[in-house]
Structure formats: structure tokens, C-alpha cells
């Protein structure tokens with residue numbers, strides 16, 4: 562798993578040291594706790610994982626750390642593993658999140674991802690807050706030779722979404738990807754705008770498979786949890802796109818979010834290129850850690 566090399570580099574070293582201990586004693590568990598906290602798993606996920614791990618070691622009569630490593634992996638995988646309904650079409654994906662987390666980039670990558678699967682795709686530039694936002698999305702649309710629905714800067718974001726859905730219905734397009742504006746400093750407006758977009762989708766396409774993803778920057782660490790809380794209040798989020806996993810040693814936030822919000826990571830961003838988005842696989846991720 563070259564994608565997560567930074568996380569692996571940091572985590573595998575500490576974990577390796579922890580597991581060189583002779584006994585599963587208090588000192589071992591303290592060191593393990595420290596290792597998990599250092600990898601940004603947060604207090605809640607760390608204590609859940611350790612508790613579960615202790616119980617299972619006892620249950621299986623495991624005495625030596627070297628015999629317990631696979632068990633820890635298994636517990637960590639289970640803690641972030643969710644049953645996710647496969648997509649059906651027409652499919653609508655809306656991304657939300659604060660500025661700079663990589664929403665627009667994720668839409669660009671998702672567009673290619675679905676196009677590569679032979680799906681017809683249309684993009685909705687519902688970040689009407691900045692002129693540059695639609696231009697940026699246009700570049701991504703051109704890169705994959707896809708249609709983009711956009712309006713003037715400052716226009717109603719929900720109207721862009723309405724038009725994109727109408728266009729998709731008229732043309733029988735299978736996938737609609739909705740980019741949105743992210744700005745915490747104007748939370749009230751953001752809340753209204755997102756809620757309105759959400760209502761438009763639900764009203765116009767009640768039959769469609771509709772997924773709402775919060776986009777997070779893995780390098781922000783535990784801060785990501787409060788972002789999930791803030792957006793989850795506005796619209797019910799179905800999952801996470803966790804970006805910039807290529808640039809951080811702190812990917813443990815995946816576990817923290819799972820422990821605190823029970824929200825699955827669906828995709829992860831591992832770079833700035835069009836193919837740098839991969840479906841999140843808990844087992845591969847944990848195997849890549851240590």
C-alpha cells in the first residue's frame with residue numbers, strides 16, 4: 562500500500578516496538594495506548610479498541626504479544642468496517658465540507674471513476690460563491706470530457722442543482738455529481754443553502770440513489786470530527802471522503818470518526834491527480850498500517 566506510506570512509516574515503527582514486549586502486561590497496554598493516540602485515533606477509538614483487544618486476548622488465552630498482532634489488526638478492521646449498499650442508478654452524489662478539504666478535486670476524480678465504469682456523468686457546479694469554483698470544476702469536466710451545469714457567480718446554488726437534475730433526467734444520465742461551497746464563517750447561509758439543495762434533490766429525484774458525503778482533510782486530525790458534527794446537523798451524511806491521506810502520518814482519524822460518529826469512509830484521496838481516489842477498503846487500510 563504505497564498510498565499510505567507516510568502513515569505506515571510513522572505507525573509501523575511504534576507498533577513494531579510495542580509488539581517486541583515479552584508479555585501482555587500493563588506496560589504493554591500502556592505502550593499500545595500511546596501508539597494509537599500518537600497515530601491520531603483519539604481517546605474514544607483507542608479505548609474501545611484496547612478494551613476489545615484485551616477481552617479477545619483473554620478469551621483466546623493469548624499470552625504473548627507476537628501472537629496477538631493479527632488479533633489487533635482484525636479488531637481495528639472491524640471497528641471501521643460497515644456494510645455499504647452498492648450504488649444503483651440513477652445515482653446522485655453530493656459533497657459537502659469546509660473550504661480547502663478537496664471537494665472540487667474529489668468531484669473531478671469521482672467523475673473519472675464513474676466514467677471509467679462506463680457510466681454517463683454530469684457535474685453540477687453548486688459552489689456559486691466563488692467564480693473560480695466553477696472554472697476549477699470546468700477544468701475537471703474537460704479533463705474527462707463531461708458535461709458541467711453552471712450558472713453565474715453568486716446565483717442560487719439550488720437552481721444549479723435543479724438544472725443539473727433536469728438535464729440528467731432529459732438525457733437519461735446515470736450519475737450526477739454535485740459540488741458545493743464550503744465556508745464556516747457564514748454558517749447560517751451555508752446551512753440554508755445546503756438544506757435547500759438537499760430538498761431539491763429529494764423532491765426532484767425521489768427514486769434516485771442519493772448519497773451525501775462529507776469531505777475531510779486527513780491532515781486536520783481530530784478537528785475533522787467537529788466538522789462531521791456541524792454538517793451532519795444540516796443534512797444526514799451517508800459517508801466520508803477522506804482526502805490527503807498521501808500527505809499525513811495521522812490517518813488514525815478514520816478510527817476516531819468511526820468510534821464517535823459511526824460514519825463509514827467511502828473513498829480516500831491519495832493525491833492531486835485524476836486517478837488519486839480509491840474506494841476505501843478497511844482491510845487494505847489496516848494491512849497498510851503495520
Ligand SMILES: Nc1nc2c(ncn2[C@@H]2O[C@H](COP(=O)(O)OP(=O)(O)O)[C@@H](O)[C@H]2O)c(=O)[nH]1
Nearest residue numbers: 660661662663664665666804805830831832833
Ligand atoms: N495531496 C493531496 N492534495 C489534495 C487531495 N485532494 C485535494 N487536494 C488539494 O487540496 C487543495 C484544495 O482542493 P479543492 O478541491 O479546491 O478543495 P475545496 O475547497 O474543498 O473544493 C487543492 O490544491 C487540491 O489539489 C489529496 O487527496 N491529496
Ligand SMILES: [Mg+2]
Nearest residue numbers: 664665688694
Ligand atoms: Mg471547491
